[in-house]
Amino acid sequence: MTELIFFINQVVISGAVLGCIYALGAVGITLVFGILRFAHFAHSELMTSGAFFAFLLAGAFAAWGITAPIPMGFVVLPIAMVISAIFALGIDKGFYAPLRKRGAKPVTLLIASIGVTLMVQGLIRLFFGAGSYSFFETETKDVFRVDLSAFGSTRPLVITEPQLLMIVVTALSVIALHLFLTRSRLGKAMRAMADNADLAQVSGINTALVVRVTWIIAGALGCMAGTMLALDVTLKPDLAFNIIIPIFAAAIVGGLGQAYGAIAGGLLIGFAESLAVFNWTMVLRPLNAILPEWLQLPATLAFVPTEYKLTVAFVILVVTLLVRPTGIFKGASS
Amino acid sequence: MALIELKHVVGGYGGAPILNGVNIAIEPHDIGVIVGPNGAGKSTTLKAIFGLLKVTGGTIEFGGENVANSLPDRLVPKGLSFVPQEKNVFTSMSVEENLEMGAFTRKDDFRATMAWVYEMFPVLAEKRRQPAGELSGGQRQMVAMGRALMSKPRLLMLDEPSAGLSPRYVIEIFETIVRVNKEGVGILMVEQNARQALAFASKGFVLASGQNRFTGTGPELIADPEVAKSFLGG
Amino acid sequence: MIQRSLTLFAGLFALILVIGWVMGLPFTSSRLVEAAAYALIALGLNLQWGYGGLFNFGIMGFLMVGGFAVTFISYPVNPQFWGADGPWLLGRALLAFFAGALLVLAARQSHRAGITGKWKTVLTVIAWFVAYCIYRSQIDPAAAYIESDAGGKWVGGLGAHPVLGWLFGGVLAAAIAYFVGKISLGLRTDYLAIATIGISEIIRALIKNMDWLTRGTLTVSPIPWPVPLPDAYAGGGQPALLLARGGFLLLAIAVLAIAILLISRAYAGPWGRMMRAIRDNHIASASMGKNVTARQLEIFVFGSVLMGIGGAMLVSFVQIFDPSSYQPINHTFLIWVMVIVGGAGNNWGAVFGAVLIWLIWVISEPLAKAVFDVVSYWSSTAGWGAIPDIEARSAQMRVFVLGLVITIALRFAPKGLIPEVVRREG
Numbered sequence: 001m002t003e004l005i006f007f008i009n010q011v012v013i014s015g016a017v018l019g020c021i022y023a024l025g026a027v028g029i030t031l032v033f034g035i036l037r038f039a040h041f042a043h044s045e046l047m048t049s050g051a052f053f054a055f056l057l058a059g060a061f062a063a064w065g066i067t068a069p070i071p072m073g074f075v076v077l078p079i080a081m082v083i084s085a086i087f088a089l090g091i092d093k094g095f096y097a098p099l100r101k102r103g104a105k106p107v108t109l110l111i112a113s114i115g116v117t118l119m120v121q122g123l124i125r126l127f128f129g130a131g132s133y134s135f136f137e138t139e140t141k142d143v144f145r146v147d148l149s150a151f152g153s154t155r156p157l158v159i160t161e162p163q164l165l166m167i168v169v170t171a172l173s174v175i176a177l178h179l180f181l182t183r184s185r186l187g188k189a190m191r192a193m194a195d196n197a198d199l200a201q202v203s204g205i206n207t208a209l210v211v212r213v214t215w216i217i218a219g220a221l222g223c224m225a226g227t228m229l230a231l232d233v234t235l236k237p238d239l240a241f242n243i244i245i246p247i248f249a250a251a252i253v254g255g256l257g258q259a260y261g262a263i264a265g266g267l268l269i270g271f272a273e274s275l276a277v278f279n280w281t282m283v284l285r286p287l288n289a290i291l292p293e294w295l296q297l298p299a300t301l302a303f304v305p306t307e308y309k310l311t312v313a314f315v316i317l318v319v320t321l322l323v324r325p326t327g328i329f330k331g332a333s334s
Numbered sequence: 335m336a337l338i339e340l341k342h343v344v345g346g347y348g349g350a351p352i353l354n355g356v357n358i359a360i361e362p363h364d365i366g367v368i369v370g371p372n373g374a375g376k377s378t379t380l381k382a383i384f385g386l387l388k389v390t391g392g393t394i395e396f397g398g399e400n401v402a403n404s405l406p407d408r409l410v411p412k413g414l415s416f417v418p419q420e421k422n423v424f425t426s427m428s429v430e431e432n433l434e435m436g437a438f439t440r441k442d443d444f445r446a447t448m449a450w451v452y453e454m455f456p457v458l459a460e461k462r463r464q465p466a467g468e469l470s471g472g473q474r475q476m477v478a479m480g481r482a483l484m485s486k487p488r489l490l491m492l493d494e495p496s497a498g499l500s501p502r503y504v505i506e507i508f509e510t511i512v513r514v515n516k517e518g519v520g521i522l523m524v525e526q527n528a529r530q531a532l533a534f535a536s537k538g539f540v541l542a543s544g545q546n547r548f549t550g551t552g553p554e555l556i557a558d559p560e561v562a563k564s565f566l567g568g
Numbered sequence: 569m570i571q572r573s574l575t576l577f578a579g580l581f582a583l584i585l586v587i588g589w590v591m592g593l594p595f596t597s598s599r600l601v602e603a604a605a606y607a608l609i610a611l612g613l614n615l616q617w618g619y620g621g622l623f624n625f626g627i628m629g630f631l632m633v634g635g636f637a638v639t640f641i642s643y644p645v646n647p648q649f650w651g652a653d654g655p656w657l658l659g660r661a662l663l664a665f666f667a668g669a670l671l672v673l674a675a676r677q678s679h680r681a682g683i684t685g686k687w688k689t690v691l692t693v694i695a696w697f698v699a700y701c702i703y704r705s706q707i708d709p710a711a712a713y714i715e716s717d718a719g720g721k722w723v724g725g726l727g728a729h730p731v732l733g734w735l736f737g738g739v740l741a742a743a744i745a746y747f748v749g750k751i752s753l754g755l756r757t758d759y760l761a762i763a764t765i766g767i768s769e770i771i772r773a774l775i776k777n778m779d780w781l782t783r784g785t786l787t788v789s790p791i792p793w794p795v796p797l798p799d800a801y802a803g804g805g806q807p808a809l810l811l812a813r814g815g816f817l818l819l820a821i822a823v824l825a826i827a828i829l830l831i832s833r834a835y836a837g838p839w840g841r842m843m844r845a846i847r848d849n850h851i852a853s854a855s856m857g858k859n860v861t862a863r864q865l866e867i868f869v870f871g872s873v874l875m876g877i878g879g880a881m882l883v884s885f886v887q888i889f890d891p892s893s894y895q896p897i898n899h900t901f902l903i904w905v906m907v908i909v910g911g912a913g914n915n916w917g918a919v920f921g922a923v924l925i926w927l928i929w930v931i932s933e934p935l936a937k938a939v940f941d942v943v944s945y946w947s948s949t950a951g952w953g954a955i956p957d958i959e960a961r962s963a964q965m966r967v968f969v970l971g972l973v974i975t976i977a978l979r980f981a982p983k984g985l986i987p988e989v990v991r992r993e994g
Binding site for chain 1: 623751752755756757758759761762763765766767769770773776777897901904905908957960961963964965966967968969970971972974975978979982
Binding site for chain 1: 386405409410416418421423425427431434436438439485
């Protein structure tokens with residue numbers, strides 16, 4: 001039992017948290033790809049800037065003497081998401097829309113998104129330097145320890161308050177997104193445009209409006225993902241830039257353009273990373289009692305060494321691209 | 335007054351114009367059929383009306399105003415609908431969602447229209463929850479027409495509705511088109527099955543090199559020996 | 569067109585003179601050597617993207633491979649490693665690697681033994697897993713032993729001439745490019761971009777963490793120069809420094825000139841005509857019976873060779889190989905900005921872009937500092953207070969400037985400053 005709890009603490013919880021962040025990021029990337037047909041690298045900067053918006057708001061709220069029972073990062077999240085959505089719309093209007101109007105190829109937009117990445121990152125570093133910040137400088141990070149000695153475990157189940165909230169908020173967002181895409185007129189129009197942009201235009205769908213809605217969702221969910229990442233670890237200017245490829249991996253594994261695939265892909269990559277570096281010896285140690293002397297387990301028995309954790313996502317990405325570029329889930333559109 | 339009237343329309347994709355002065359007039363009760371050899375500008379004419387390519391000369395009057403170079407999201411609410419030849423359904427969406435997308439520009443309750451479409455194509459009502467990509471070619475064509483009818487158009491334009499269909503479906507689609515027309519929707523279509531389509535056309539237009547060559551009622555054109563020889567294969 | 573290029577190059581020369589005058593000769597001479605290396609790297613990308621239409625976001629990986637190659641070839645031999653058990657353990661690991669490779673190959677051929685479909689896939693996956701375990705079981709103890717005091721900490725170098733190291737950088741980059749290209753060139757552009765970035769990250773992770781081979785984050789220095797170091801010149805001081813760097817610069821320019829000459833000749837001939845046909849019309853040339861994939865693989869490998877050599881030159885020049893100093897921004901995106909701004913599809917454009925962007929990149933920081941100083945002076949005299957942390961902030965400005973430059977270029981000069989010369993095909 002102790003071993004199982006250890007496994008849950010090390011793999012299930014950290015994998016779920018990581019998976020949630022990847023999933024929220026990947027949804028934005030996959031929606032932008034579905035509607036605008038280009039790989040939007042600057043999504044990492046929507047996430048990072050969103051986290052900084054939330055950080056500034058949290059600081060301001062604390063300065064105004066507002067207190068809340070949950071971490072301030074979550075309290076200000078809705079406002080930060082609105083700001084991020086406006087920011088994303090501004091980036092589109094300023095940098096991508098003029099290129100689209102000229103009829104530029106998707107690859108030009110991809111390169112433009114690199115330009116945007118560099119500019120936004122440069123600006124963030126200009127204002128905040130290269131150091132790292134924490135949401136928990138003034139408040140404490142609550143840690144729940146669920147005592148499971150009744151079940152024969154000597155270890156408690158450990159989860160922090162932000163982690164718990166993160167999983168709940170992600171689940172709620174996914175449900176909301178699902179309802180939006182399947183029930184609302186605009187959500188269906190988004191799916192229609194991702195399916196067949198020409199026919200969507202012919203049907204009289206206001207494609208410019210759909211593009212705007214896409215950026216609003218991408219910006220808002222990006223902000224959510226970035227803020228959560230910053231709440232789980234620390235906030236720094238290259239916060240999301242470092243994980244943009246795992247996020248792309250999640251989107252591609254799920255099939256670019258497919259929102260549900262991105263969520264599944266995000267969770268898959270998150271769990272894969274946690275599982276790959278998990279030290280199996282901790283769980284299999286009881287076996288040492290029955291194993292012969294020469295077959296005792298080594299101190300660490302992980303599938304890959306910890307320093308290669310991020311590499312797991314890259315390997316999954318490359319293998320997916322080679323074996324099944326349309327994603328592991330059956331592509332719905334032909 | 336004509337429902338739609340094209341006067342000396344010139345246009346193309348930016349290079350040399352493909353349309354060099356097309357004249358078309360359709361009344362609300364008309365079924366207009368455009369025929370002609372490959373590259374004559376038949377489909378291009380429909381696309382020009384629908385704002386999908388640049389019109390550089392002439393006028394397109396719809397309901398009394400010039401709508402040349404207007405985009406679909408403005409034309410659809412005015413009562414114009416278009417069924418493209420290929421890729422004319424949202425394959426990943428259900429039949430019902432396809433129809434809903436046709437009604438995107440409508441702010442009012444469209445359930446009555448949907449019931450009307452299902453009445454016209456009973457097979458679609460059966461498959462309303464199925465993704466359109468799983469349907470047969472003929473059924474897809476019905477979904478495409480149904481989607482276009484959901485905006486309650488006054489003029490329905492179809493680009494080769496019978497292309498790639500088996501003879502049984504061709505007749506069924508043509509019959510449906512006539513039925514739609516009887517309900518008060520003007521029709522303007524491009525057809526390869528020229529003889530068959532002209533047989534029920536109240537207006538026929540023979541295009542060649544982006545210009546009108548012959549204009550008349552369908553039966554008149556079929557009877558014209560010159561049209562028959564040059565454009566209907568003898 | 570020629571006149572425009574000449575004017576631009578004259579302007580660039582004037583810019584170099586101004587920088588030399590303001591920043592001093594030691595600074596400028598260093599930057600010029602680096603610019604020559606970057607020009608070679610940009611030529612490589614120009615081959616791949618400008619000529620071949622192949623998207624490569626993994627430049628950083630090839631630069632690292634080149635850097636590692638020159639380190640391995642030219643760094644002095646480590647007798648402690650060769651005298652201990654290290655080589656023997658590594659040999660065993662190599663055997664394990666081949667055994668694993670054989671196992672995987674066998675599994676992939678299992679259809680000959682009548683195993684097909686799902687079972688073959690399962691068998692292949694199992695073979696990969698077993699091969700991985702076999703390799704890990706040998707390499708882990710070998711690595712741990714070599715990294716210990718008894719094993720000599722790392723394998724050391726071979727002590728050969730650095731120019732050999734540059735060549736080896738090209739060869740190693742070619743080998744990796746062949747492998748990468750073989751598996752990923754069939755992908756469409758966006759996927760290719762993401763795949764190459766993923767592969768370059770894998771290369772980075774490997775080089776950074778294989779301490780026994782590369783010393784990883786511990787870094788290797790000093791790496792010898794291919795030309796005499798400043799100490800070799802009598803008198804020392806600034807003249808010796810400039811002489812030594814001048815020697816390096818000449819060598820770098822010679823390599824660059826050879827590369828340009830070879831590429832121009834090849835591109836003007838039938839090979840170049842075919843490349844253009846493939847890039848401009850993928851499908852038509854495929855239907856004409858040209859082996860598109862093989863040609864694309866060729867150009868991908870050639871471009872990567874230049875990147876490997878350029879990466880090796882950079883490491884030789886700074887004399888230190890530090891795997892953690894490699895960043896996608898500095899080593900992949902920077903090169904892209906060079907080629908896009910200079911003019912994709914034009915060698916002179918790529919060279920011009922490389923030198924210009926490298927100079928902009930290196931002077932952004934002092935320039936930003938100067939601007940901040942002035943603004944800070946005005947704001948403090950106006951009573952608003954000075955700008956805090958000017959030093960740290962100006963250091964970050966260059967990333968912003970780089971982004972701004974590429975955005976402006978895409979918007980107003982999408983074909984670059986010295987665009988491709990469109991040839992009429994007879």
